[in-house]
Amino acid sequence: MMKDLGYLFICDFDGTMANTFEKCPDGVGVSQAYEMAIEKVLGTYGMKLFNQVGGLQNRAPEEVVHLIFEKSDNKSSLFKWAEACFDAEAKTLQQLVPQGKGFSLEWKSNQEELIKRTITEMLVLFKLSFLMKQVGVQMQNGGQIWPRPCKGFLAFYELLPHLEKITGKRFQFAILSSGHDEFIKKTFEAWDIDFPVITVTDDDMRNRRYPSNVSGRVKPSPFLLDLIQSKWIGDGIIFSEYARHIELMRKTRKRMILFGDDPKKDGVLAENAEIPFGLFKPSIPEIKKIGEKSFIFGDWAELMNFFLESRSIELFKKGCSFDEIISF
DSSP states (O other): OOOOOOEEEEEOOBTTTBOTTSOOTTSOOHHHHHHHHHHHHHHHHHHHHHHHTTSOTTOOHHHHHHHHHHHOSOHHHHHHHHHHHHHHHGGGSOOOSOTTOSOOOOOOTTOHHHHHHHHHHHHHHHHHHHHGGGTTOBOTTSSOBSSOBOTTHHHHHHHHHHHHHHHOOOEEEEEEESSOHHHHHHHHHHHTOOOOSEEEEHHHHTTOOSSOSGGGTSTTOTHHHHHHHHHHHOGGGTTTTHHHHHHHHHHHGGGEEEEESOIIIIIHHHHHHTOOEEEEOTTOOSOEEEETTEEEESOHHHHHHHHTSHHHHHHHHHTOOHHHHTOO
8 A cells, every 4th residue: 555645845945935036245146146156157158148148047057058158159168168167167166966976077178068067057057156156144224134035935945834834735845956965955954944854956966867858958948846746755656666656746846836936947847747826926915826736926925825724634634636626
């Protein structure tokens, strides 16, 4: 008999949990840190191409590098600048990625795709070096620290144990982000809340051999949710009992829900994985249905109030799917 795993809330980080696009006291946010890192690694030409492909747009670092090179009609110039940066900086770059994650800092001049991965790793490390020192710094308006949590997020997160208590079901929280482990962990420490056990970040994806194509390793590839789900149900049965694992994946997917701030990256990912999607947009005053399996909201506390309503509680107790629970 398969164990009851309860429910899984999966959440993007930047712009959904944390307002990292807001500039920190030093005048730098995620967008500005990307720009600084790209100019450092790929020069003014790389920065020009970055703007031509539309800037960050919630893309993963590897996707950004891939698009820059795809747009370029002078790749040798980009490689030359990046190699000079590597020679000058690689040995002194702070190792801000957990051991065993990310891509190795090696320059293999005869393998273009591996060089692009090294360039991506340098981009990540420079970006983190600009941002990490700002986490927890008090903002100029006083009383709050950077990055600020998105509206109502802390209330939502801290009420999850209460939701467990009154429903008798287990509720787990997972992070699925194009961001980075150490930055997110440091933010949770600054907010004084526990870091989730289940995470898949860009750090987990950059060194993967499979999927071999970049698009398979970044949002909205459903492979990312497969990884999250496998962590949730437990890795112990993945290979030893493959048929059981697939059946458990099928049955538990109906109790997964994804939240994010990007309808193209996060929303399409949820659609590809056939799970409900909550679009976070802080200007929205109330929860509104925007599709058969999707809704929009602007306050995490209001979302928790919805899940604490008697109707929702009864559906959770019965083990109903998230599709049924959000059918308001």
